[in-house]
Amino acid sequence: EAGVAQSPRYKIIEKRQSVAFWCNPISGHATLYWYQQILGQGPKLLIQFQNNGVVDDSQLPKDRFSAERLKGVDSTLKIQPAKLEDSAVYLCASSLVGTGLAYEQYFGPGTRLTVT
């Protein structure tokens, strides 16, 4: 079974530039998550989709971050404009829905963003 795919793996940009990350979840997983992980900290949820609808975006800085999930499959996360403090690893994860138990989330390898 193919895992969660993310691209690019690394990105270096200057502050005030824009950047976009792409995620392809595991086939059949209805729920998709984007996390931000700053060095030395645990991942922090930015946004959660179920199919193509947003379930939770309470921690997404909406003045500069946006995300979409077209047709309930792939997703993109965009930052515009980037700030120095956005330097982090951006992780995408997906999970099944409807198992009735705490859902196991499957994570991709992440995109390491450096803002200079």
Next chain:
Amino acid sequence: LAKTTQPISMDSYEGQEVNITCSHNNIATNDYITWYQQFPSQGPRFIIQGYKTKVTNEVASLFIPADRKSSTLSLPRVSLSDTAVYYCLVLGNQGGKLIFGQGTELSVKP
């Protein structure tokens, strides 16, 4: 959501058993205890989950006392490849938001 507390770091040697304890004093009746493992430059990976008593899989064992206010992840006979950060989380039986703490950085030495 229940907050968890776990040691920031632990050291061990190859072949030893490692026990990482997590405190979750305000765990709710419907909460499950879940552990994730994260290797450098990779995303976290689910390793084990339990509700009470003991759960064992091919990777680890999870011990949960009757009051469920703490849990212990046990890694038998660790190897260098077990060097990673281990996160303890609690979440409800309908899934939902994973709130990661700082985790426990386990370093296994030869």
